[in-house]
Amino acid sequence: MSVEAIATALIAAAILTSMPLMLAAVGEAIAERAGLLNLGIEGSMLCAGFASFWLTLKTDSVTLGLLIGAAVGLAIGLVFGTLATVLNANQVVLGLGVTLAGTGGTAFLFREVYGSDQPLLSGGPGRPFEGWFDWLPVIGPAIGDQRWFVFVAWFMVLAGHLFLVRTPSGLQLRAAGESPFGLEAVGGNVTMVRIGAAAIGGVFYGFGGAALAVVELGFFSPGSTAGAGFLAVALAMLGRLSPLRVALFTLAFGLLTGLDIGLQIAGVDARPEFLRMLPYAGIVIGLVALGRGVRMPRALGQAYGGISSRR
Amino acid sequence: MNPQSLCSNKPATWWRALVPFCLLASGMGLAPNFGSAEETTVDRVAIVTPASRTNQGWDQQGVDNLVEVGETLDIEVEVVEDAGYDDITPILNDLASDGTDLIVCHASGYQTVCPEFAQESGIPVVVIENPGAVMDDLIADIETQAQEASFLAGVVAGLETRSGRVAVVVSGEPPTWNYMTVGFAEGLHSVNPEATLIYQVIGEAAYDDAPNAKRVTESAIAAGADVVFGMGDGASFGMIQAINEHNQDLEPEEQVWFIDVIGDKSGSDAGQHLLTSVLFDYRGAYTELIQQLREGSFGEIHTMNLENDGVRLLPFAAFADPDTVETVDAVRVQIVDGDIVVSAIGDADGLRERLDELFPH
Numbered sequence: 061m062s063v064e065a066i067a068t069a070l071i072a073a074a075i076l077t078s079m080p081l082m083l084a085a086v087g088e089a090i091a092e093r094a095g096l097l098n099l100g101i102e103g104s105m106l107c108a109g110f111a112s113f114w115l116t117l118k119t120d121s122v123t124l125g126l127l128i129g130a131a132v133g134l135a136i137g138l139v140f141g142t143l144a145t146v147l148n149a150n151q152v153v154l155g156l157g158v159t160l161a162g163t164g165g166t167a168f169l170f171r172e173v174y175g176s177d178q179p180l181l182s183g184g185p186g187r188p189f190e191g192w193f194d195w196l197p198v199i200g201p202a203i204g205d206q207r208w209f210v211f212v213a214w215f216m217v218l219a220g221h222l223f224l225v226r227t228p229s230g231l232q233l234r235a236a237g238e239s240p241f242g243l244e245a246v247g248g249n250v251t252m253v254r255i256g257a258a259a260i261g262g263v264f265y266g267f268g269g270a271a272l273a274v275v276e277l278g279f280f281s282p283g284s285t286a287g288a289g290f291l292a293v294a295l296a297m298l299g300r301l302s303p304l305r306v307a308l309f310t311l312a313f314g315l316l317t318g319l320d321i322g323l324q325i326a327g328v329d330a331r332p333e334f335l336r337m338l339p340y341a342g343i344v345i346g347l348v349a350l351g352r353g354v355r356m357p358r359a360l361g362q363a364y365g366g367i368s369s370r371r
Numbered sequence: 372m373n374p375q376s377l378c379s380n381k382p383a384t385w386w387r388a389l390v391p392f393c394l395l396a397s398g399m400g401l402a403p404n405f406g407s408a409e410e411t412t413v414d415r416v417a418i419v420t421p422a423s424r425t426n427q428g429w430d431q432q433g434v435d436n437l438v439e440v441g442e443t444l445d446i447e448v449e450v451v452e453d454a455g456y457d458d459i460t461p462i463l464n465d466l467a468s469d470g471t472d473l474i475v476c477h478a479s480g481y482q483t484v485c486p487e488f489a490q491e492s493g494i495p496v497v498v499i500e501n502p503g504a505v506m507d508d509l510i511a512d513i514e515t516q517a518q519e520a521s522f523l524a525g526v527v528a529g530l531e532t533r534s535g536r537v538a539v540v541v542s543g544e545p546p547t548w549n550y551m552t553v554g555f556a557e558g559l560h561s562v563n564p565e566a567t568l569i570y571q572v573i574g575e576a577a578y579d580d581a582p583n584a585k586r587v588t589e590s591a592i593a594a595g596a597d598v599v600f601g602m603g604d605g606a607s608f609g610m611i612q613a614i615n616e617h618n619q620d621l622e623p624e625e626q627v628w629f630i631d632v633i634g635d636k637s638g639s640d641a642g643q644h645l646l647t648s649v650l651f652d653y654r655g656a657y658t659e660l661i662q663q664l665r666e667g668s669f670g671e672i673h674t675m676n677l678e679n680d681g682v683r684l685l686p687f688a689a690f691a692d693p694d695t696v697e698t699v700d701a702v703r704v705q706i707v708d709g710d711i712v713v714s715a716i717g718d719a720d721g722l723r724e725r726l727d728e729l730f731p732h
Contacts, residue, residue: 069593
């Protein structure tokens with residue numbers, strides 16, 4: 061097998077495996093822009109992943125599975141947003157609660173539904189552009205042979221970016237995180253904007269969890285997110301809450317993760333623990349190096365009590 | 372409860388009334404447990420596993436086997452799963468307060484905490500791969516000499532590979548996996564020294580990291596491996612799914628085959644491309660341990676090997692070459708007879724040295 065084929069496989073794997081993480085991180089970037097720090101991504105992804113897997117297995121339709129995953133994410137996002145804004149619940153505690161409940165709840169449901177079986181999906185989403193870019197060495201097939209939802213995910217990232225920076229609603233959303241009092245002063249409804257942002261974030265987490273289960277893995281197992289929800293928070297911050305930057309950093313993280321696999325195949329004499337550490341060290345270094353000039357939304361993580369509370 | 376304990380535990384007034392009966396009973400031979408031949412009662416046994424009892428790997432095999440032994444011996448079995456690798460002393464204390472007679476600490480990661488607990492509480496425990504901790508009446512050890520069965524798996528891989536490239540994918544480097552990796556590599560080398568062995572570690576204790584397991588296996592397949600020996604527990608499903616997806620729409624001769632460990636997945640979705648599996652069977656060891664505890668001879672090292680069928684290969688898939696089956700049977704006899712000695716290397720550095728000797732880059 062040629063080096064080119066291995067490189068193609070590693071890049072293709074990086075694009076595919078970083079996709080669920082990318083969706084989750086972009087969703088978090090949108091929520092944080094509105095002032096909501098959601099640490100419940102892990103739980104949301106697991107719930108969406110389980111629902112998605114269950115329905116895909118029942119109906120043999122990946123599309124339906126992805127949609128139910130998004131619906132579950134939306135529902136959890138709405139609950140999170142409502143509790144964090146209407147009841148002013150502590151966002152950190154609330155998010156961790158969602159993660160704990162999602163982790164335990166999906167493990168319980170999985171056992172109840174499947175017992176000790178581990179069903180696997182066969183097939184998976186199609187590859188509509190297979191072979192189209194084979195003229196471009198290494199990268200061409202790595203991109204062209206992806207499953208259709210990978211392209212949808214990148215389209216969602218682009219749409220999220222345009223929504224944030226080019227639309228009046230996006231401006232309101234950013235104002236809710238930057239200057240909620242200012243938003244209310246010009247007639248905006250901070251509570252509704254934040255609930256909306258939580259819902260949009262929830263849809264991204266839901267698609268991310270569902271994509272992990274039915275597009276990337278082809279199965280669901282309890283805890284299969286393996287900390288992706290928390291990585292998403294770090295990557296959102298690394299990308300300075302800009303969806304496009306977040307997506308690119310996530311892809312870079314995926315490529316770094318693949319580096320250790322490539323080095324192992326090449327027989328490089330290094331401890332695998334060290335190689336595995338590289339992408340995470342990259343995040344830490346990136347946060348330190350790039351994070352110095354970063355200013356997070358002023359109202360991030362803070363409850364909003366309305367203009368009257370300021371008097 | 373035997374007559375002796377009945378007599379000694381009664382209040383004073385009862386005691387006086389029962390003395391003549393006890394003397395009479397012992398004189399008539401109705402109290403067989405009097406004296407030094409007393410048998411310890413074992414009514415309740417517990418097993419603590421680090422991960423889920425449904426992971427179709429290490430944890431599930433241990434639990435399923437103990438439950439089966441419990442049903443056979445009419446013993447209550449309590450299962451504590453998902454205990455993780457942190458300090459499990461609170462769990463052990465809880466089991467002790469529930470009147471557990473024996474605790475199986477089903478992870479090599481419990482090598483320190485369980486022996487300490489046994490010495491403090493006096494409750495017998497079973498540890499894994501820790502022969503140095505063995506203590507009379509208190510601590511027994513189970514050694515899984517799976518390198519022998521893995522040697523056979525390596526022979527299978529060496530004979531069945533078409534590309535000459537074979538991958539070993541592991542979810543960590545605990546002693547159990549390392550023994551098996553070395554055994555597999557030696558078996559592969561014995562029949563196909565020209566083969567290329569691709570050794571890949573998913574991560575440190577990545578036993579349930581199915582996403583990365585899938586990714587690593589995909590890269591091994593991209594590197595040309597057509598037989599994958601996977602040790603993963605929950606992570607195994609990532610490996611299996613990578614193979615299933617790769618094999619889709621491919622002719623049988625182009626497909627990649629999987630060799631699993633510990634459990635039998637042949638009847639499930641995961642068994643489509645399963646060549647064979649290195650099976651662990653704890654039933655014999657558990658039965659013997661409980662019997663020894665009852666008889667007062669508890670505290671030995673129990674070795675699961677090819678000879679006692681504690682480890683063995685799952686019957687081969689139909690697509691395996693019949694000649695391979697014959698060869699493996701012959702090699703098995705040679706191992707049991709001692710004509711072939713398989714290295715037992717449990718540490719990661721030793722493992723790498725051995726792999727470099729067998730398959731230099």
